[in-house]
Amino acid sequence: MIDLLTVVIILVKLILILGVILTLAAYLVFAERRILGRMQLRLGPNRVGPFGLLQPLADVIKLLTKEDFLPSQADKWLFLLAPGMASITAILAFAVVPFSPPLHLFGREIPMVVCDLNVGVLYFLALSSLAVYGVALGGWASNSKYSLLGGIRGLAQLISYELSMGLSLVPVVLMARSFSLTDIVLAQSPLPFAILNPVAFLIFMISIAAESKRIPFDIPEAENELVAGYHTEYSGMRFGLFFVGEYINVIILSSMTTVFFLGGWSGPLLPPLIWFFLKMLAVSFFFIWMRGTLPRLRYDQLMHFGWKFLIPLSLLNVIATGAVLLAIR
Amino acid sequence: MNLWRGIKGSIQPFGITFRNIFRKPSTIQYPEQKRTPAPRFRARIILTRDPDGGERCVACYLCSAACPVDCISMQSAERPDGRRYATWFRINFSRCIFCGMCAEACPTLAIQMTPDYEFSKREPLTLVYEKEDLLVDHGGKDNEYNYYRHAGIGVVNPRGGNPDEAPPVDIRTNLP
Numbered sequence: 001m002i003d004l005l006t007v008v009i010i011l012v013k014l015i016l017i018l019g020v021i022l023t024l025a026a027y028l029v030f031a032e033r034r035i036l037g038r039m040q041l042r043l044g045p046n047r048v049g050p051f052g053l054l055q056p057l058a059d060v061i062k063l064l065t066k067e068d069f070l071p072s073q074a075d076k077w078l079f080l081l082a083p084g085m086a087s088i089t090a091i092l093a094f095a096v097v098p099f100s101p102p103l104h105l106f107g108r109e110i111p112m113v114v115c116d117l118n119v120g121v122l123y124f125l126a127l128s129s130l131a132v133y134g135v136a137l138g139g140w141a142s143n144s145k146y147s148l149l150g151g152i153r154g155l156a157q158l159i160s161y162e163l164s165m166g167l168s169l170v171p172v173v174l175m176a177r178s179f180s181l182t183d184i185v186l187a188q189s190p191l192p193f194a195i196l197n198p199v200a201f202l203i204f205m206i207s208i209a210a211e212s213k214r215i216p217f218d219i220p221e222a223e224n225e226l227v228a229g230y231h232t233e234y235s236g237m238r239f240g241l242f243f244v245g246e247y248i249n250v251i252i253l254s255s256m257t258t259v260f261f262l263g264g265w266s267g268p269l270l271p272p273l274i275w276f277f278l279k280m281l282a283v284s285f286f287f288i289w290m291r292g293t294l295p296r297l298r299y300d301q302l303m304h305f306g307w308k309f310l311i312p313l314s315l316l317n318v319i320a321t322g323a324v325l326l327a328i329r
Numbered sequence: 330m331n332l333w334r335g336i337k338g339s340i341q342p343f344g345i346t347f348r349n350i351f352r353k354p355s356t357i358q359y360p361e362q363k364r365t366p367a368p369r370f371r372a373r374i375i376l377t378r379d380p381d382g383g384e385r386c387v388a389c390y391l392c393s394a395a396c397p398v399d400c401i402s403m404q405s406a407e408r409p410d411g412r413r414y415a416t417w418f419r420i421n422f423s424r425c426i427f428c429g430m431c432a433e434a435c436p437t438l439a440i441q442m443t444p445d446y447e448f449s450k451r452e453p454l455t456l457v458y459e460k461e462d463l464l465v466d467h468g469g470k471d472n473e474y475n476y477y478r479h480a481g482i483g484v485v486n487p488r489g490g491n492p493d494e495a496p497p498v499d500i501r502t503n504l505p
Contacts, residue, residue: 039346
């Protein structure tokens with residue numbers, strides 16, 4: 001049933017996605033440093049190569065040649081495993097992202113998604129919940145107070161925002177009548193869900209800001225209180241994996257926002273793939289913008305906000321969307 | 330009201346940071362662009378000379394005493410004509426904090442600060458400057474000042490032998 005060409009096509013897609021995602025993550029770090037610099041009236045890194053464009057390469061070389069330090073009392077295997085958990089879960093979620101409508105090449109239809117799961121939404125939610133294992137295990141295995149506190153905060157943060165993130169996706173699924181991401185994109189053909197259901201969009205944006213563990217929700221790695229939180233004890237490329245995982249996470253969350261709320265690949269004039277990347281980069285820019293603007297929330301403020309505001313609001317939103325859909329039908 | 334203020338306070342900053350992207354960064358890119366330091370900028374220390382070319386330093390140890398990090402050391406000596414000088418004078422710039430206390434303490438304007446701040450080195454020992462490294466051929470900030478003109482040129486040994494000078498008072502003559 002599966003011939004050689006299909007296997008080759010799948011492999012090429014995997015290699016392309018992995019290559020593009022890793023390059024994009026590296027340059028997102030660079031873009032963040034430059035944009036943050038400009039927001040703070042600095043220049044940012046501009047020394048390595050033209051406009052500093054080779055800075056990611058220099059960073060990788062630096063991280064790879066640094067000592068890979070293992071604390072003496074650390075739980076060895078968990079300590080070594082945790083950085084991988086953080087980045088692998090982020091990369092795996094790209095399997096269900098539809099980048100554009102199917103291409104017609106060599107007389108056959110090639111879907112521009114690695115695997116169009118019919119429960120793609122659940123797959124994404126599952127992986128984003130698994131991502132916190134990297135934080136929690138890394139924090140626990142380091143045998144350091146700061147790391148442990150960071151890990152605990154990561155878990156506490158997860159249970160505060162994960163519910164509202166899931167609940168904000170329920171209206172999307174209700175409106176698209178499908179769990180498949182391709183169907184969700186197709187269902188937004190006249191108007192994207194961000195306009196049809198702005199409340200769900202707002203809740204989702206706040207929740208993914210917490211999910212990405214960045215300012216204003218970077219409570220697990222709060223520099224001022226916890227040195228570096230869960231990755232205090234990590235060095236070299238293991239720290240690099242945590243770091244790159246954070247940015248891959250930003251890219252996957254931006255892609256998911258594009259797919260769920262901004263109409264995916266659809267858009268006038270430009271090819272669908274370009275539209276997808278433009279929307280994704282716009283959401284990524286918003287992440288950077290937010291980091292340059294807002295201060296960090298306190299640990300209990302996030303919990304209060306998540307449990308007392310976001311979850312009731314998203315529950316109400318689910319009920320309201322369901323009622324409206326029922327009335328329309 | 331409070332809620333409205335909270336919402337406004339979380340949205341307004343976005344506009345400010347976005348505006349900042351298009352403003353000119355205040356960064357000075359150092360090796361290519363350099364700012365001109367003020368004339369009284371406190372950097373590399375020098376030992377200046379009189380207008381007639383003599384060393385101003387009289388090795389009084391005041392700079393060494395004023396130095397909060399004890400980076401100045403010297404050995405005083407006296408020439409046959411009674412003029413004091415430092416046989417060696419050493420500033421350890423790897424310790425110096427460029428506070429300028431030494432220049433303030435100096436009674437003869439010998440030790441002065443210059444705006445030359447670019448003299449970092451890889452080897453810490455090369456930052457120990459000896460007297461020949463510190464001495465310059467000019468008077469620094471005041472080229473006219475000549476300490477010995479005010480204090481009596483050609484101090485003789487024993488004291489008080491100069492033409493317009495009275496010999497030192499023997500304090501014991503004041504005793505009852």
